[in-house]
Amino acid sequence: MFKTFAGALVLAGSFAAVSAYALDVDPALKDYKKQAGVEGSLKSIGSDTLNNVMALWAETFNKEYPSVKIEIEGKGSGTAPPALIGGTAQFGPMSRPMKSGEMDDFEKKYGYKPTGLRVAVDSLAVFVNKDNPIKCLSLAQVDAMFSKTRKKGGKEDIKTWGQVGLTGEWANKPISLYGRNSASGTYGYFKETALGEGDYKDSVKEQPGSSAVVQGIASDKFAIGYSGVGYKTADVRTVPLSAKDGASCFDANSDTAYAGDYPITRFLYIYMNAKPGAKMEPLRAEFVKFVLSKQGQTGVIKDGFYPIPSAIAQQDLKMLGVE
Amino acid sequence: MSAMTETLAASVEVVPMSKSTGRRTDMRSRGEPVLWSLGGALAIGIVMILGFLALVFSNGVMTFVPKPLVVVTEGDGELTAGEPFRSELFKPVAEDLAKLSPEWQQRIKDADGYANRTLYRIGNFDIYGEDFRWVPDFDATKFEEPKNLVFVERMEWGPFVGRVVGFKIDGVDQPFTSLDDSKFRDVHDASRERAQDIRKIERGDIGDINHALEQERLNLRKIEMASGRNSAEYKTAQESLNTRSAALQLQYNELAATVSKLREANAKNTLTLAEIGGREKTIEFSALVRAYAANDLSFAQKTGVYFSRWAEFLGGEPREANTEGGVFPAIFGTAAMTLLMVIVVAPFGIITALYLREYAKQGRLVSFVRISVNNLAGVPSIVYGVFGLGFFAYVLGGSLDSLFYAERLPNPTFGTGGLLWSALTLALLTVPVVIVATEEALAAVPRSMREGSLACGASKWQTIKYIVLPRAMPGVMTGIILAMARGAGEVAPLMLVGVVKLAPELPIDGVFPFVHLERSFMHLGFHIFDVGFQSRNAEAGKPMVFVTTVLLIGLVTIVNATAIVVRSRLKRRFAGSQF
Numbered sequence: 001m002f003k004t005f006a007g008a009l010v011l012a013g014s015f016a017a018v019s020a021y022a023l024d025v026d027p028a029l030k031d032y033k034k035q036a037g038v039e040g041s042l043k044s045i046g047s048d049t050l051n052n053v054m055a056l057w058a059e060t061f062n063k064e065y066p067s068v069k070i071e072i073e074g075k076g077s078g079t080a081p082p083a084l085i086g087g088t089a090q091f092g093p094m095s096r097p098m099k100s101g102e103m104d105d106f107e108k109k110y111g112y113k114p115t116g117l118r119v120a121v122d123s124l125a126v127f128v129n130k131d132n133p134i135k136c137l138s139l140a141q142v143d144a145m146f147s148k149t150r151k152k153g154g155k156e157d158i159k160t161w162g163q164v165g166l167t168g169e170w171a172n173k174p175i176s177l178y179g180r181n182s183a184s185g186t187y188g189y190f191k192e193t194a195l196g197e198g199d200y201k202d203s204v205k206e207q208p209g210s211s212a213v214v215q216g217i218a219s220d221k222f223a224i225g226y227s228g229v230g231y232k233t234a235d236v237r238t239v240p241l242s243a244k245d246g247a248s249c250f251d252a253n254s255d256t257a258y259a260g261d262y263p264i265t266r267f268l269y270i271y272m273n274a275k276p277g278a279k280m281e282p283l284r285a286e287f288v289k290f291v292l293s294k295q296g297q298t299g300v301i302k303d304g305f306y307p308i309p310s311a312i313a314q315q316d317l318k319m320l321g322v323e
Numbered sequence: 324m325s326a327m328t329e330t331l332a333a334s335v336e337v338v339p340m341s342k343s344t345g346r347r348t349d350m351r352s353r354g355e356p357v358l359w360s361l362g363g364a365l366a367i368g369i370v371m372i373l374g375f376l377a378l379v380f381s382n383g384v385m386t387f388v389p390k391p392l393v394v395v396t397e398g399d400g401e402l403t404a405g406e407p408f409r410s411e412l413f414k415p416v417a418e419d420l421a422k423l424s425p426e427w428q429q430r431i432k433d434a435d436g437y438a439n440r441t442l443y444r445i446g447n448f449d450i451y452g453e454d455f456r457w458v459p460d461f462d463a464t465k466f467e468e469p470k471n472l473v474f475v476e477r478m479e480w481g482p483f484v485g486r487v488v489g490f491k492i493d494g495v496d497q498p499f500t501s502l503d504d505s506k507f508r509d510v511h512d513a514s515r516e517r518a519q520d521i522r523k524i525e526r527g528d529i530g531d532i533n534h535a536l537e538q539e540r541l542n543l544r545k546i547e548m549a550s551g552r553n554s555a556e557y558k559t560a561q562e563s564l565n566t567r568s569a570a571l572q573l574q575y576n577e578l579a580a581t582v583s584k585l586r587e588a589n590a591k592n593t594l595t596l597a598e599i600g601g602r603e604k605t606i607e608f609s610a611l612v613r614a615y616a617a618n619d620l621s622f623a624q625k626t627g628v629y630f631s632r633w634a635e636f637l638g639g640e641p642r643e644a645n646t647e648g649g650v651f652p653a654i655f656g657t658a659a660m661t662l663l664m665v666i667v668v669a670p671f672g673i674i675t676a677l678y679l680r681e682y683a684k685q686g687r688l689v690s691f692v693r694i695s696v697n698n699l700a701g702v703p704s705i706v707y708g709v710f711g712l713g714f715f716a717y718v719l720g721g722s723l724d725s726l727f728y729a730e731r732l733p734n735p736t737f738g739t740g741g742l743l744w745s746a747l748t749l750a751l752l753t754v755p756v757v758i759v760a761t762e763e764a765l766a767a768v769p770r771s772m773r774e775g776s777l778a779c780g781a782s783k784w785q786t787i788k789y790i791v792l793p794r795a796m797p798g799v800m801t802g803i804i805l806a807m808a809r810g811a812g813e814v815a816p817l818m819l820v821g822v823v824k825l826a827p828e829l830p831i832d833g834v835f836p837f838v839h840l841e842r843s844f845m846h847l848g849f850h851i852f853d854v855g856f857q858s859r860n861a862e863a864g865k866p867m868v869f870v871t872t873v874l875l876i877g878l879v880t881i882v883n884a885t886a887i888v889v890r891s892r893l894k895r896r897f898a899g900s901q902f
Contacts, residue, residue: 023452036575037568039533043739043843052859055644055825066522067530071823071843074857086717087732088739130457133416168417209857218861233862234442234455302448302480303644303859 023254025297028310032293034064040283041069043089046080047185048209049228050093050268053120056299061290068283075208077185084273085109090284092271095122095185095228096192112276117316119291120268121306123252124190125229127214127236129221134166136249138242139263142194145175145224146204151196161222170222178216178225179204186210190226193264228268229253230304254306268305274320285322292317376876383873386866387632389625392472392484392617393443394599395458396465403458404472404484404599405443406617408862412437415459427461444863446474446482447598454481455862470619473502475596476612478642481863483606485598490608494591502614514592514608517585528578532571534834539564544730636870645824645850646858650871655829656742656822656844657878661811663746663840664753668810669803671750672757679758680765681787693762700755708816711748716740716820736841740821742830743840748820749813753806760805764798765791800890804883811879814848822846824853847875 044054051074058070073079073089080092081102098116106114126142128134141164144154158164162171179200180187187206191197207213210227217223218235229252232238240249243263256262270291274280280288290296297307350356390406397403415438420428431438440459448454475483487499492510499507546560589609597603612635615628639649675696683689720737728736737743768791776786814822823843830842855861855868 034579036572036579037533037536039530039537041734043735048857051824051857052644058825059642059644063525065533066526067533069828069842070825072825073823075818088735090734131413131416133418169414211858211861212856215856215861230859231861232453233860234453234457235862304452 023301023306025294025301025307026310026313029292029294029297029307029313030289030310032064032290032295035282035286038065038282038286039067041071042091042283042287043071043073044091044093044270045073045075045083045089046091046093046271047077047095047268048074048180049077049095049122049184049186049230050074050120050270051209052230053268053300053303053305054091054093056302057287057291057296060295060299061287064290065286070287076181076183077188078183080271081106081114084114084271087273090272091287093119094269094271096189096266097269098271106273110273110275114271115274115320116269116271117288117292117320118267118308118312119270120297120300121254121257121308122266122268123229123238123257123262123306124186124193124226124264124266125232125238125252126224126226126241127217127232128224128239129217130235130237131221132161132166132224132237133170134161134164134239136240136242137164138245138247139194140245142241143196143198146177146179146190146200147195147198148201149195149198151198152194173222176220176223177201177204178213178220178223179206180210180213180227181206181208186227189266190264193266194226228305232304257306258309267308280320280322285320288320288322289317379869379872379876382866382869386870387629387636389474389615389617389620389628391468392474394467394469394472395443395463396467397458397462398464402599403443403445403456405445405456406474406484408442408444408455410439410441413440413459414438415461423461431461442862444482444484446484447604449480450598450602450604454860468618470616472599472616472618473596473614474617475594475606475614476647477606478610478612481643481647483596483598483604485596485604487614488595488597488603490592490594492592502616510592511608511611514589514611517589518609521582521585521589524578524582529575529582532575532578536568536571539567541730548730637874641825641845644858645854646860646864646867650845650847650850650874652826652829653845653847653850653871654874654878655831656826657811657847657875659830660742660745660749660817660844660846661807661882663742664749664810665803665807667746667750668753668757668806672754672802672806673761673799675754676758676761676765677787677792680762681783681791696755696758700759704752704813705815705819707748707752708819711744711751711816711820712740715744715747720744740819740823740843741841742821742844745817745821745844748816749810752813752816753810756806756809757799757802760802761795761799764795764802767798768794797890797894800886800893804886804890807886808879808883811882812848812875814846814852817846818849822849824849824857847871847878851875 042058044058051072054072054074058072062068062070074093077094077096080089080094081098083089084092085106092114094116098114103113126137140152140154141158143152144150144156144158145164148157150157156163159174160171161173161175179190182188191200205216207216207225210231213225213227214231214233214236217225218233224239229238238252240251241263242249250256250261250263252262257265270288272284272288292308292313297313300307392404393407394402394404414436415431420431423431438459438461440457443456443458444454445451445456446454471486473485473487475485477483487502489499490497490507490510492506497506501507543557543560543564546554546557550556589607592608593605594608594611595603595605613628613631615624620628636649637654638651640651641653642648679689679692716737716739720735720739720741724732724736724738772790772794773786776790777783781789821843823845826843826845828839828842830839830844831837832839851868851871854864854871858864
């Protein structure tokens with residue numbers, strides 16, 4: 001899998017999003033065509049970030065195949081690998097790549113590694129209350145707010161809004177931190193990219209879902225927190241981020257995500273148990289084809305995330321052998 | 324309350340008055356403070372319950388009322404159209420303040436630096452990429468409520484707020500007059516009907532074909548597992564599968580052709596809408612749930628919209644990741660699970676209590692068992708959930724799967740959460756309630772009645788069956804009612820053993836064996852959690868939380884009321900036969 005997001009997108013080539021407004025799917029993506037004889041039940045256990053997209057996919061897929069039963073459970077990316085290993089779910093949506101330890105556990109049982117599909121693009125957004133005037137934060141500043149180890153090289157612990165340049169009533173106000181619980185892939189990804197694998201402060205209020213993070217920030221004027229950009233509401237705003245102190249800032253939107261400018265952009269994945277060389281049974285194959293089709297990627301936009309370029313979709317489908 | 328006041332009053336009289344000593348009446352010795360604090364506690368309790376109910380009901384009942392649409396013109400000429408959702412005071416930042424007119428600056432200064440702003444539900448998520456927008460009062464220069472603005476609820480992408488530009492019937496442009504135009508109504512009804520036909524064919528007929536194909540495939544797999552890939556049985560089975568699937572494929576093609584014909588017919592009937600800024604969007608009539616001119620509604624039309632929304636909510640399936648549409652699968656799942664739980668818990672609890680009270684030798688062991696049962700009632704419910712998942716789903720379900728559903732593996736049938744495991748887990752959770760209540764009821768049956776029965780020559784079992792149990796029945800029913808109320812409202816353990824976000828397939832349907840105990844299901848309590856705290860748009864989900872809460876409270880009330888009626892009937896039946 002691609003470690004850096006920007007590298008993968010260079011492969012994607014020509015596709016560029018038109019604008020942040022009214023985002024469209026890559027016209028080169030395939031139209032989904034319905035097949036006969038698709039029946040059975042599917043279960044998905046995993047990421048909370050992808051929970052609503054999965055539900056939207058299930059709904060639209062069900063329109064094509066009303067007799068297919070799809071059940072969705074989303075309590076955190078950490079719940080996906082055990083479910084795949086135990087065979088309790090066919091799909092394990094995850095908001096971070098699977099860790100090598102999890103891969104090994106899977107391999108121990110089945111003799112091959114699980115397959116991960118890239119199904120959406122997300123700018124892991126740093127949210128503040130809508131009234132917060134903050135213009136820009138560097139990753140080092142974000143790290144100094146959230147982490148007690150400050151691996152990104154922040155000089156001092158940032159505790160008040162005054163320390164990041166806010167004035168007036170904001171200057172002395174303590175920063176109230178919101179985050180996800182440790183089963184979450186968002187928690188893991190933020191820890192890896194923004195904190196440089198450092199430790200979170202104990203004062204971070206760990207929420208059970210992305211929506212809970214956003215609602216917490218909406219009602220707490222001096223709050224800051226992180227979650228998938230798809231959960232943005234009118235009561236919060238995203239903070240533009242810069243990779244280094246002094247570098248230019250980029251807001252979380254599709255343009256900066258595709259260009260690789262926004263520093264914490266990520267892929268969202270669906271992992272599954274696919275035996276190499278064996279033909280996948282029609283139900284799962286059709287669902288995967290659907291997710292990576294025009295219709296499936298429209299669902300991604302509907303949920304506020306960004307669709308993947310066609311080149312990446314083709315690559316992943318080829319890897320699974322379900323073109 | 325009156326009984327309590329009376330007893331307190333009686334006790335006050337017993338306290339000797341201290342008049343003779345010439346001192347003033349001591350409030351404390353008369354028990355006045357106790358009376359006041361008791362009454363006060365009760366009053367606070369009642370106020371809290373009423374306040375909670377009033378909050379939930381006022382929010383829940385108002386949600387489906389059609390609200391007016393307002394067009395706001397902002398200072399820079401930008402237009403915002405939408406339903407005003409809520410407003411609040413805020414402190415504008417200094418640099419925004421500096422840009423304002425002196426008049427507004429003075430007004431904000433007079434209000435201690437606070438200004439008002441309103442949140443509008445603007446809809447049109449497919450065009451704007453957001454569905455709510457804040458507009459500060461100082462930015463707005465003009466408010467209008469144009470009569471031709473329509474609120475369109477769609478199957479996808481949420482509501483659309485804008486104007487109707489035109490519509491097409493069979494691909495031919497039609498002049499648009501109003502939403503009440505009979506042509507408009509007819510084409511909408513016809514398209515919706517076709518959409519329903521499509522659904523019926525796809526779900527019913529095509530579903531049957533797919534089901535048959537899947538059964539054949541599983542059958543083949545079973546034979547393969549039993550006698551191997553090279554056996555004669557496998558070859559015959561494979562041949563029969565091939566012929567059968569060819570026949571089914573033919574049927575499928577026919578149905579698919581019918582469906583695509585209906586789809587084509589629907590694709591020709593379209594409605595073109597324009598948002599307030601002029602950008603247009605064309606949708607099919609079949610994807611239109613309802614449309615109304617929000618600022619031009621008579622009272623009757625408003626009522627019509629209101630009740631049609633309730634009907635959709637109660638009878639429909641959820642759409643758009645549960646934030647829209649109905650909750651019928653959740654209502655059905657809650658009811659089915661609770662009933663199944665009662666079927667399990669009632670006999671189990673009653674039998675246990677009967678043995679403990681009537682047969683077991685009262686001693687240390689029995690009182691230990693009793694203490695354990697009472698303690699079980701205090702175990703946090705999530706612990707039951709963990710037990711249900713670990714024991715019922717993984718151990719029991721896993722073995723059931725490998726014994727009876729081996730051909731479906733690795734896909735679990737009973738080896739994962741489902742209706743049966745949820746009902747069993749909740750039964751375990753509520754069984755102490757039933758045991759305790761039944762024991763109390765049995766103990767309350769007078770000893771004289773038992774002795775009378777035994778003296779007449781009845782055996783112990785006959786005495787229990789004909790004398791004790793009937794008289795204990797109202798008390799037993801109370802226990803079962805309490806258990807149901809607890810079970811219907813429980814969510815935490817269910818999240819582990821079978822409740823899911825989306826499971827449109829009901830656990831009871833027309834496909835053999837009709838009751839599907841292995842299926843996951845939706846639950847109203849979990850639905851509230853999901854819509855309120857897990858959905859993409861928390862703002863739009865809030866009203867739905869209140870509506871669903873009203874529904875859940877209503878459902879629990881109905882279930883309890885029914886049980887109470889049954890109990891009072893039982894009581895009356897035995898009231899006359901007392902000695």
